[in-house]
Amino acid sequence: MFYIIGLGLSDEKDVTVRGLEAIKNSTRVYLEAYTSILMVQKDRLEAFYGKELILADRDTVETQSDEILHNADKEDVSLLVVGDPFGATTHTDIILRARALKIPTQVIHNASIMNAVGASGLQLYNFGQTVSLVFFTETWKPDSFYDRIKENADLGLHTLVLLDIKVKEQSDENLARGRKIYEPPRYMSIPLAVSQLVEIESLRVTGTLDPEKTLAVALSRVGGGDGHQRIVAGTLQELLDHPKEAYGEPLHSLIIVGKRLHHLEVDYAEEFAINRNTWRAVARDVYACSLD
Amino acid sequence: MFYIIGLGLSDEKDVTVRGLEAIKNSTRVYLEAYTSILMVQKDRLEAFYGKELILADRDTVETQSDEILHNADKEDVSLLVVGDPFGATTHTDIILRARALKIPTQVIHNASIMNAVGASGLQLYNFGQTVSLVFFTETWKPDSFYDRIKENADLGLHTLVLLDIKVKEQSDENLARGRKIYEPPRYMSIPLAVSQLVEIESLRVTGTLDPEKTLAVALSRVGGGDGHQRIVAGTLQELLDHPKEAYGEPLHSLIIVGKRLHHLEVDYAEEFAINRNTWRAVARDVYACSLD
Numbered sequence: 001m002f003y004i005i006g007l008g009l010s011d012e013k014d015v016t017v018r019g020l021e022a023i024k025n026s027t028r029v030y031l032e033a034y035t036s037i038l039m040v041q042k043d044r045l046e047a048f049y050g051k052e053l054i055l056a057d058r059d060t061v062e063t064q065s066d067e068i069l070h071n072a073d074k075e076d077v078s079l080l081v082v083g084d085p086f087g088a089t090t091h092t093d094i095i096l097r098a099r100a101l102k103i104p105t106q107v108i109h110n111a112s113i114m115n116a117v118g119a120s121g122l123q124l125y126n127f128g129q130t131v132s133l134v135f136f137t138e139t140w141k142p143d144s145f146y147d148r149i150k151e152n153a154d155l156g157l158h159t160l161v162l163l164d165i166k167v168k169e170q171s172d173e174n175l176a177r178g179r180k181i182y183e184p185p186r187y188m189s190i191p192l193a194v195s196q197l198v199e200i201e202s203l204r205v206t207g208t209l210d211p212e213k214t215l216a217v218a219l220s221r222v223g224g225g226d227g228h229q230r231i232v233a234g235t236l237q238e239l240l241d242h243p244k245e246a247y248g249e250p251l252h253s254l255i256i257v258g259k260r261l262h263h264l265e266v267d268y269a270e271e272f273a274i275n276r277n278t279w280r281a282v283a284r285d286v287y288a289c290s291l292d
Numbered sequence: 293m294f295y296i297i298g299l300g301l302s303d304e305k306d307v308t309v310r311g312l313e314a315i316k317n318s319t320r321v322y323l324e325a326y327t328s329i330l331m332v333q334k335d336r337l338e339a340f341y342g343k344e345l346i347l348a349d350r351d352t353v354e355t356q357s358d359e360i361l362h363n364a365d366k367e368d369v370s371l372l373v374v375g376d377p378f379g380a381t382t383h384t385d386i387i388l389r390a391r392a393l394k395i396p397t398q399v400i401h402n403a404s405i406m407n408a409v410g411a412s413g414l415q416l417y418n419f420g421q422t423v424s425l426v427f428f429t430e431t432w433k434p435d436s437f438y439d440r441i442k443e444n445a446d447l448g449l450h451t452l453v454l455l456d457i458k459v460k461e462q463s464d465e466n467l468a469r470g471r472k473i474y475e476p477p478r479y480m481s482i483p484l485a486v487s488q489l490v491e492i493e494s495l496r497v498t499g500t501l502d503p504e505k506t507l508a509v510a511l512s513r514v515g516g517g518d519g520h521q522r523i524v525a526g527t528l529q530e531l532l533d534h535p536k537e538a539y540g541e542p543l544h545s546l547i548i549v550g551k552r553l554h555h556l557e558v559d560y561a562e563e564f565a566i567n568r569n570t571w572r573a574v575a576r577d578v579y580a581c582s583l584d
Binding site: 015017107119128222 | 298300301302304305306307308309310312313376377378379384385387388391399400401402403404406407408410411413416417418419420421422423424443447449514515556559560563
């Protein structure tokens with residue numbers, strides 16, 4: 001059996017009991033190490049599982065899936081992924097490959113940011129499509145995310161914005177010279193994300209992402225328990241001005257709040273507000289939320 | 293500490309290791325028994341956890357939350373919910389109440405249908421807002437879900453439709469007489485759900501839910517492993533004509549496929565198609581998907 005096992009959001013104890021059993025029964029266990037990151041290191045996972053983990057980078061999962069799937073029709077092989085197995089396209093690829101090789105596959109689900117985002121107090125029913133925001137460069141500023149956020153905003157819906165991660169990237173020079181030397185991992189911070197949003201707003205000028213009038217919620221390490229999880233709410237401008245360190249460690253995500261905002265959502269997320277007065281005032285005056 | 297612990301989607305082994313530890317350390321453990329159902333009975337959970345479970349129905353969680361929260365500032369108390377704790381509004385209510393009482397709270401996340409729906413092969417990025425569909429009666433046919441599905445469809449997005457559950461409902465007579473006698477639980481079937489969708493389409497006539505031209509995917513017991521999980525794909529008419537038993541046991545959910553459909557999504561879900569030829573033909577001709 002080929003297992004694809006979601007590890008959840010935080011550390012080694014977020015695996016499910018079903019997932020842990022599958023890991024312990026597997027002859028080979030791969031840890032997918034690029035679409036997201038856990039908050040713990042490989043050796044801590046290995047100690048907890050009592051298993052050696054084989055790191056599977058992008059190359060391995062995308063182009064050498066047959067190596068991972070080798071013999072999985074005769075013995076148990078597991079591929080561990082952070083969050084839920086269906087967060088990233090690449091896992092459907094390897095399942096399709098397993099199907100073609102007639103290898104039985106079982107997916108073991110877990111929490112991912114796609115549902116744990118409810119920790120913000122914003123209702124999952126009120127979210128539209130999820131978007132990704134990539135690091136801008138001087139010459140490359142892809143802005144299709146803006147249209148998606150506007151589509152959601154026009155319907156009054158919230159948008160979950162997933163922030164870019166650069167893991168195992170090569171510099172242009174190392175790439176050109178074929179040197180497998182990798183840059184340190186980079187994770188987009190909340191202030192950088194907001195500055196990119198505001199930059200595109202300044203070009204499009206539709207008012208969808210008004211620094212003073214658009215509310216947003218920043219999330220860090222959701223599910224990480226005390227001392228890890230951070231949730232910060234405010235206007236885009238407040239989030240931009242807030243010290244980077246106050247958002248905690250990566251990974252970060254950002255929610256753009258839609259106009260269908262309910263007063264219970266306002267009450268719940270107020271706990272996380274940089275400035276409770278601004279939070280409530282904008283919710284009342286701009287979002288037309290009925291508040292006491 | 294007050295813990296709200298997601299149990300995941302299927303059975304007793306879907307709890308996370310972190311969740312299981314919290315349960316074992318709790319002096320009282322409540323099992324929320326109305327917003328959704330697990331596939332296993334209470335006694336099986338109790339045997340696995342080594343703990344007695346106190347059933348908490350709607351009354352208890354919504355109006356008697358202080359009973360659940362009693363002493364949770366001095367000892368550990370857990371409330372177990374199917375899926376993830378932020379699937380239903382009621383859990384934010386009890387967290388707000390705990391906050392008011394200054395009781396520390398920790399949420400332990402898990403998979404829910406909101407992210408496990410990726411098992412269909414449809415990409416989570418391509419989903420719009422989620423809607424709920426309630427049982428129609430002769431005199432009450434609330435149809436606001438239709439507007440939501442149309443909003444999503446107009447953007448080319450998929451819609452997850454959650455089907456109604458009636459648990460612990462009283463008949464009009466028993467309610468009038470104040471008799472606490474409850475009807476057997478009812479779960480909306482896929483053919484009934486589709487017939488309700490088509491009924492509203494016949495009144496609105498926008499073409500959003502065309503029986504022959506709209507693709508949909510039915511899900512049952514996602515994450516339940518072999519012999520439990522069922523996924524069935526086809527046009528609305530095919531799903532309507534398919535035998536009710538073929539969908540497996542409740543709970544069921546339904547996805548209305550949006551026009552932004554990608555050919556990889558078509559390939560993946562083809563495995564679940566009632567008729568592969570129809571599936572591909574509609575994807576190509578109506579959804580304008582580039583297929584080989």
